[in-house]
Amino acid sequence: MTAVEEIRSIAGAIPDPEMPALTIADLGILRDVRVDASGHVDVDITPTYSGCPALDTIREDVERCVRDQGFTDVTVRIVLSPAWTTEWMSEAGRVKLRAYGIAPPRQHGFDLTPLTIAVQCPRCDSTRTHELTHFGSTQCQAVRQCDACGETFPHFKEH
Amino acid sequence: MVAGAAAVYALRLADDCLVLSHRLAQWSSRAPTLEDDVALTNIALDLLGQARGLYARTAELDGTGRSEDDYAFMRGEREFINCLLVEQENGDFAATIVRQLLCSTFQLAQWQALTTSTDGPVSAVAAKAAKETSYHRDHATDWTLRLGDGTDESHRRMESALAAMWPFTAELFESDAVAREAGALGVGPDPATLRPEWEGYIRRVLGDATLVMPESTWTPSGGREGLHTECFGYMLAEMQHLHRSFPGVTW
Ligand SMILES: [Zn+2]
Numbered sequence: 001m002t003a004v005e006e007i008r009s010i011a012g013a014i015p016d017p018e019m020p021a022l023t024i025a026d027l028g029i030l031r032d033v034r035v036d037a038s039g040h041v042d043v044d045i046t047p048t049y050s051g052c053p054a055l056d057t058i059r060e061d062v063e064r065c066v067r068d069q070g071f072t073d074v075t076v077r078i079v080l081s082p083a084w085t086t087e088w089m090s091e092a093g094r095v096k097l098r099a100y101g102i103a104p105p106r107q108h109g110f111d112l113t114p115l116t117i118a119v120q121c122p123r124c125d126s127t128r129t130h131e132l133t134h135f136g137s138t139q140c141q142a143v144r145q146c147d148a149c150g151e152t153f154p155h156f157k158e159h
Numbered sequence: 160m161v162a163g164a165a166a167v168y169a170l171r172l173a174d175d176c177l178v179l180s181h182r183l184a185q186w187s188s189r190a191p192t193l194e195d196d197v198a199l200t201n202i203a204l205d206l207l208g209q210a211r212g213l214y215a216r217t218a219e220l221d222g223t224g225r226s227e228d229d230y231a232f233m234r235g236e237r238e239f240i241n242c243l244l245v246e247q248e249n250g251d252f253a254a255t256i257v258r259q260l261l262c263s264t265f266q267l268a269q270w271q272a273l274t275t276s277t278d279g280p281v282s283a284v285a286a287k288a289a290k291e292t293s294y295h296r297d298h299a300t301d302w303t304l305r306l307g308d309g310t311d312e313s314h315r316r317m318e319s320a321l322a323a324m325w326p327f328t329a330e331l332f333e334s335d336a337v338a339r340e341a342g343a344l345g346v347g348p349d350p351a352t353l354r355p356e357w358e359g360y361i362r363r364v365l366g367d368a369t370l371v372m373p374e375s376t377w378t379p380s381g382g383r384e385g386l387h388t389e390c391f392g393y394m395l396a397e398m399q400h401l402h403r404s405f406p407g408v409t410w
Contacts, residue, residue: 134198
């Protein structure tokens with residue numbers, strides 16, 4: 001394994017502070033890892049939302065994990081461009097979200113607007129669900145209710 | 160040529176976001192429903208994040224290297240160059256919704272234009288912010304329709320909120336040397352160019368909400384020069400109190 005691959009797998013495995021079932025690689029928050037000739041490590045991460053309060057914690061976690069692995073010369077940078085999108089969430093991440101009780105984001109259409117397909121209830125799989133409020137317990141979640149089983153559940157919003 | 164126009168332009172954007180963010184945060188634990196408590200504070204958090212990115216960019220452009228906290232907590236009232244609309248008091252829920260409708264519609268048009276800014280970091284903030292702000296505008300639109308076309312009482316409150324907030328909208332589209340320079344440099348739109356799109360959307364939503372677009376002859380301004388309305392000083396005093404009392408405090 002190259003140094004870049006090693007760092008990518010260590011940093012990528014760090015859990016998201018607000019949804020610890022998912023890693024920052026699952027969410028597409030880890031953008032890039034570079035190691036230069038002198039051994040200096042650059043790690044790029046990107047926020048899901050502009051004010052995401054978890055980002056500072058993630059930055060510290062990445063820095064610590066990479067250091068602990070012996071790469072002591074490390075800079076973690078926050079990059080805004082290109083802007084994060086739910087399209088960057090891995091398939092593994094979507095499966096984990098569902099198992100965690102959060103409906104995953106729907107995939108985008110060609111015009112980058114979410115397809116108008118139904119959001120499935122993570123409890124009973126019914127597609128008959130409706131939005132209760134667009135703003136949930138974190139910036140990235142809305143709250144929906146299932147018309148079949150009555151369950152209220154978070155939905156990771158398409159972005 | 161205006162010296163430092165790009166820095167002033169970025170600071171105006173940042174101050175608009177921060178001040179509106181703080182006003183919305185004042186709703187925390189006071190909103191009429193739990194859902195809206197969460198919605199307003201989520202919107203506040205988006206705006207705070209947008210402000211942070213823009214303050215960081217301003218610090219590079221103006222060469223002072225100030226921190227985000229320096230901009231937020233260590234400047235006096237006359238150094239803030241936000242527009243007057245964002246600083247207006249929350250009032251009742253109708254007043255906040257009207258302010259949100261007017262502000263978010265303006266900001267969305269502005270962010271969309273800024274995605275092609277020649278200033279890379281500003282266009283990066285704008286690309287994220289445009290997505291976030293489209294949800295802010297949806298939220299304000301939903302409530303405007305519900306309250307405007309609601310009960311007699313909610314309609315009456317929306318009417319008086321509109322009358323109170325409307326005069327401050329003229330300033331949003333004012334052009335000056337900084338705005339023209341930013342437009343010429345491709346840094347961002349001269350706000351005057353955003354008016355048709357803004358007015359078209361607002362007119363449609365107000366019409367659907369059975370509300371009448373006010374006509375106002377009183378058009379206060381001065382925010383971009385640091386001349387603010389009375390309520391702003393009180394807001395800043397509250398917002399800056401901790402940092403002023405304990406300079407450099409960390410926790
Ligand atoms: Zn269900």
